[in-house]
Amino acid sequence: MAEKKVSLPAKLINGGVAGLVGVTCVFPIDLAKTRLQNQQGVQVYKGMLDCLAKTVRSEGYFGCYRGAAVNLTLVTPEKAIKLAANDVFRQKLSKDGYLPLWGEVLAGCGAGTCQVVVTTPMEMLKIQLQDAGRLAAQRHAPNPAQAAAPGPAPSLVGSSPQARLTPPRRPSATAITVELLRTRGLAGLYRGAGATLMRDVPFSMIYFPLFANLNILGRDKTGVQGDVQAQAPFWQSFVAGCTAGSVAAVAVTPLDVIKTRLQTLQKGEGEDTYRGIIDCTRRIMRREGPAAFLKGATCRALVIAPLFGIAQGIYFLGVGETVLGLLG
Template identity: 85%
Template sequence: MAEKKVSSLPAKLINGGVAGLVGVTCVFPIDLAKTRLQNQQGVPVYKGMMDCLAKTVRSEGYFGCYRGAAVNLTLVTPEKAIKLAANDVFRQKLSKDGHLPLWGEVLAGCGAGTCQVVVTTPMEMLKIQLQDAGRLAAQRTVPTAAQAAAPGPAQTLVAPPPARPSPPPPPRASATGITVELLKTRGLAGLYRGAGATLVRDVPFSMIYFPLFANLNALGRERVGDVQVRAPFWQSFMAGCGAGSVAAVAVTPLDVIKTRLQTLQKGDGEETYKGIVDCTRRIMTREGPSAFLKGAACRALVIAPLFGIAQGVYFLGVGETLLGLLG
């Protein structure tokens, strides 16, 4: 089957929105594990993705794996819609006679990544606070290095003072409460904390992802005149998974920096950073180069199916069908 005629912008926005909703619903627990693993400093609470998910279910219940999902599901529609639609629009503008050179594909991806930051930054800012709250609560039950090295009762010469009752846990945070507090104390800039790091992450991601996806999606497809045969659903899905996993791992160091900068509440002994350069330097000095790959496997497992589902749904043409029914 030949490619359909160029879709309208409203159809592209609907396709991107539906794709984002489906994808996020499927992979959000792994994204939660990624955030918690990336924020770990010092004594680890979680040994890996499966350990994180298992402890989260035990302590917070199954729906604890979806903390912050409401924010993501609310804002992922405009975020994915902008990203996918902007890339299509830029590709159309940069194409000549139906052909787009590699530099045009990279530039279109750059434009898409830049456009989405206006929604991605506040979305991830709120999501990270909600996702990381469970890690901070669990960290309180993990003994520190000093406590582990302290002498036992047989070695203690003086009787220890009676234990003080632990303070009650803080009230459970909500996206609305965090938003109101940030707007009160820091204004709109509070919601855009880490915008520079988000841009530095998303632009390279899109510059890698979109050209790679387009070329994988075109493999083995013939042309009928000037029109290329449309890829089947499975090829679009697999192309999205492959391109997504490669791009995700490539920019994981930038994602670690962004996550650390956007995390407002820090655990005992955890660092606070002044910016991208300061964060990079402190992580390198304190934790070593391997810290920049924390959560890389989780991130690949999140992004691969997310973009596979997104591209598959996008190419099904849900928006065109819906607009056709309404029209």
């Protein structure tokens, strides 16, 4: 069977549209995940629902979308690169219409590696904006130790030097970006790039092969797998994306916790700062125990499952091909 050439512009459009729709639907849960993962001392939130309820009560409905502008701006190139790169790598690694499992895993690895150039600064900015409400709530939470011992009021910017990089009230993505570039250069925006790579590469190596095999169930497997995937009905791509996304998300949650902690510049009172991946891992294990590495696992599964379900469903609707066809 003749191979159908991958249209990279169409795939980029598909990935961008898929990312925009998916992120808009699940962003509040992602905000809850970030806040729960960053809790170390004072437990402001008891869980996802408690976090969302308190956020709406203290910050309003749109408080659940703090950092969404950054995500919506950068998720288009991020998802476009991720989904399109996987397609391109699968096309290149296929031979006579067949792609072995090792090829699927390698294609996922390539896709995860390519996306980090956009994912790292996007996550870096998003996390500061998402976590600002938690820090404000923590400052107003009753602390028995502080009530018993008179002294100066806790610092508004935390105890770490990195905290001074983030404005104490209502930080904006522009202000954070300017300050990071001024004080640390471009490397400031890529803080935690190693941890992001450690999370995204294994995620993609699990997600894409699992999705491809679920998406092809019950249908003819002859021909190039990319073509067969394009023929999948919307509901099958949606369910396959949800299932593969939730499995991969939970599997890499410990790496996501480490990444989130490393990229959080502003720390609350008494919260640890970290020198790197190994130091972060050791401190979390010693201070909070193994269970801390699964903080936000439920939220992460609830974010990634519908995000990739929606994204893959829309991706395979072929919006990009339709747009290019109209323009052509």
